[in-house]
Amino acid sequence: MSTDNDGFGVAIHEGTRFLVAGGLPGEVLVARVTYVGRRETFANALKTLKASPDRETAPACMPGRMCDGCPLIQMRYPAQLAWKKELVTREMRKFPSLAEATIRDTIASPKQINYRNTAKLVIAGKNSDPVIGIYRRNTHDVMEIDSCALHHPLINKVVKATKIGIKKGKVPVYNPKSEMGLLRYLVVRVAEQSNKVMVVFVTSEQGYNEIHHLAKYVQQEVPEVAVVAQNINASTGNVIFGHKDRFITKERTLRAFVGDKSFHLSPHSFFQVNSGAAQIIYEKVREFAKLTGKERVIDVYCGIGGISLYLADQASEVVGIEFVEAAVADATENAALNHAENCSFEAGDAVHLIDEIGEEGGADLIVLNPPRKGCEEKVLKSVANIKPARIIYVSCSPDTLSRDLDILSRLGYRTVEVQPVDMFPQTVHVEDVALLERVK
Structure with a gap:
């Protein structure tokens, strides 16, 4: 048995490929078949007859292998770190251009x-018996998550209080099939240093009265809740947020920290879900950057400005680029909050803005931190046209990272090293920071 990129144990039995949730290489298991496909059969491990030395004897969550959220929770943590390095190495070595790049050992998450x-959770069921959780893989069935081992304890407290509040207030739960009901999603955000919480109730329509009473109940049960907002999403798709927000509390933002930098978070702000690991990534970017105070930096896909602010202290100028206008507004506010006067942010198409900056004097360093799908090739070409001495690429997908590094190799950039960081313990996801240098 081996393990695939999704964390399933892979076994071949009578010519059929079995993907076993909860199975580790070298084990002998009793498993129950859950789905028979044309090419693969899925199964859940029921009993371990011969255990791997990498098996965790007391996992943090017993339902872990039934829930898709934590496929590695049955694996000891050092083995998880080694597994993630192997995953990254496998993806990188698919390309001859990356054969000589150094792949470092995975840096552990502080927690x-x-x-x-x-947490962004789906609300389903009826108001007499609500279910708050996540969709099971490839289904619209919602699996209850009321005490997740990965969530900050305050998130779990808010989930439990919300369930009771829905029952008490008889708040109508939205049904996507009938398109009837009010409450659709629960979004909870914790600012760890202040121990304050933001709660966003996503609803299909206004329903002010029910949401006001629900908010009051949740605040009464969890006094750490400082911000409550209602987001109205009348669309029928599965996008979580709509465009309209209404605040139930006077407070509208949380103040969160990564290292010595502080950030104002609004309901829509993208912020790293693991602050401790985010700090490791930002510090690694700063280390790779080797700034002397004279450099001009472009931070592409800058979000609310995390990496920009980490580099501002050591750069002459940092320009952040982001497509989402609300994120640029947040980033500008965060620069003011951290007195980073050499930081500016622009909203718009990345290619257009990179080309414009190139014409205005270029940059010495470009940081890329795209979403999971990676960069479009035209973005990479625009970056290479500026001819920065270094490129740093931060990625949450080893697959799209290796593809883009290979493209950059043909545009004159050599990948020197890749540093995996464990942003998401117990899951198959891994964040990477890659350093590229221009070939003279």
Whole structure:
């Protein structure tokens, strides 16, 4: 048995490929078949007859292998770190251009459980018996998550209080099939240093009265809740947020920290879910940057300005680029909050803005931190046209990272090293920071 990129144990039995949730290489298991496909059969491990030395004897969560959220929770933590390095190495070595790049050992997360400061959960069922959780893989069935081992304990408290509040207030729960009901999603965000919480109730329509009473109940049960907002999403798709927000509390933002930098978080702000690991990533970017105070830096896909602010102290100028206008507004506010006067942010198309900056004197360093799908090739070409001495690429997908590094190799950039960081313990996800240098 081996393990695939999704954390399933892979076994071949009578010519059929079995993907076993909860199975580790070298084990002998009793498993129950859950789904028979044309090419693969899925199963859940029921009993371990011969255990791997990498098996965790007391996992933080017993339902872990039934829930898709934590496929590695049955694996000891050092083995998880080694598994993630192997995953990254496998993806990188698919490309001859990356054969000589150094792949470092995975840096551990400061916390292995209770590290998630944000949760976006689906609300389903009826108001007499609500279910709050996540969709099971490839289904619209919602699996209850009321005490997740990955969530900050305050998130779990808010989930439990919300369930009781829905029952008490008889708040109508939205049904996507009938498109009837009010309450659709629960979004919870924790600012760890202040121990304050933001709660966002996503609803299909206004329903002010029910949400006001629900908010009051949750605040009464969890006094750490400082911000409550209602977001109205009347669309029928599965996008969580709509465009309209209404605040139930006077407070509208949380103040969160990564290292010595502080950030104002609004309901829509993208913020790293593991603050401790985010700090490791930002510090690694700063280390790779080797700034002397004279450099001009472009931070592409800058979000609310985390990496920009980490580099501002050591750069002459930092320009952040982001497509989402609300994120640029947050980033500008965060620069003011941290007195980073050499930081500016622009909203718009990345290619257009990079080309414009190139014409205005270029940059010495470009940081890329795209979403999971990676960069479009035209973005990479625009970056290479500026000819920065260094590129630093931060990625949450080894697959799209290796593809883009290979493209950059043909545009004159050599990947020197890749540093995996465990942003998401117990899961198959891994964040990477890659350093590229221009070939003279």
